[in-house]
Amino acid sequence: MESNESDAELAFYSAMSLLGLVDYSLDFAYKKYASMRARVEVHGKTIEARVSEGFRAAPQDAVMGLALNLLERVFHKNANAEYYARAYKSFIKRQSTAELDKSMRRKRTRTMNPAGKVYDLTEILANVKANYPPVFGDTTVVGIGWSQRLGRRVLGIHDEAHNIIAINSRLDDERVPRFFMEYLVYHELLHAKHGAKYERGASMQRRVHTKEFRDDEKRFAYLAEAEHWIKTRWPPR
Ligand SMILES: [Zn+2]
CATH class of the missing domain: 3.30.2010.10 (Metalloproteases ("zincins"), catalytic domain)
Incomplete structure (x- = not known):
């Protein structure tokens, strides 16, 4: 706090x-x-x-x-x-x-479906929570789903108004490795845990990753692989 x-x-x-x-x-x-x-x-x-x-x-x-x-x-x-x-x-x-942006996100998340062609987000979320009990404890989200309406460069968001995770449906693709999907869900779940913090004085839309957030993120087993993958392999050609 x-x-x-x-x-x-x-x-x-x-x-x-x-x-x-x-x-x-x-x-x-x-x-x-x-x-x-x-x-x-x-x-x-x-x-x-x-x-x-x-x-x-x-x-x-x-x-x-x-x-x-x-x-x-x-x-x-x-x-x-x-x-x-x-x-x-x-x-x-x-x-x-x-x-205004929050209420637009609200509309957007209403139509989300967690079961994709390649990945089932409900299963990934359950897995991530089961693999990292000390990180997430009783952190929970109301829902998770694929969204077709996130901007090209937005991979996922945690909507704090409804405590829902939305993942960009462009990632429901077999060229996206499983460890990356887990990383993304892990990252958004950390936003649910740590709450939304914004840079003071800057745009209200800019999320802050606090030191506590970063420390928790380092506990993800494939952090280096995930960061490397996003830099070199996405978007796919
Ligand atoms: Zn973030």
Whole structure:
């Protein structure tokens, strides 16, 4: 688990001091809202701020913009901090693009079938989990299947919205070795285990492979072979 909670709290304190709200105290908490929301209420000399979990991935400047936006409205003040307002707006814009992409993935995964012409993904998934009990423990996914709709260069994805693994159907091909299919399922299952982490400040779509993720990946028996194969043998000519 990673937490930037103190950073967001700090952003609210900075916004408060920028607006001259120096004699207020702050009661800050993240909330599991279904969408990107945030609210501020004033109770006596306490400012209560509740912010959607989704803002954990936001850059500091964007959270600062959010804090200013909320406080300016409640206190009818204006910090004239255009820079932070822009950072906030651009984060929200990226976020809604990411949401849109997620809902498209949702549609895409609905039609997936795990049994291919060459490989049965359900069987490969069961095998991978059985071969690496210390890595996966009780990590589980709701489903796995072949997808015809992944981009040419995307081999597989773990859709965290529905905890489903989708594998590019172009790989259901006898020229693709079994160890590579196992590697791919192993890799996507690690995403289910470690959760989605995104680079702060960068595109919301860029997945991060943490050190813990990489360490787990090194426990796969044919990692070197899989990495070599993808570099030299794919796509097939
Ligand atoms: Zn990955």
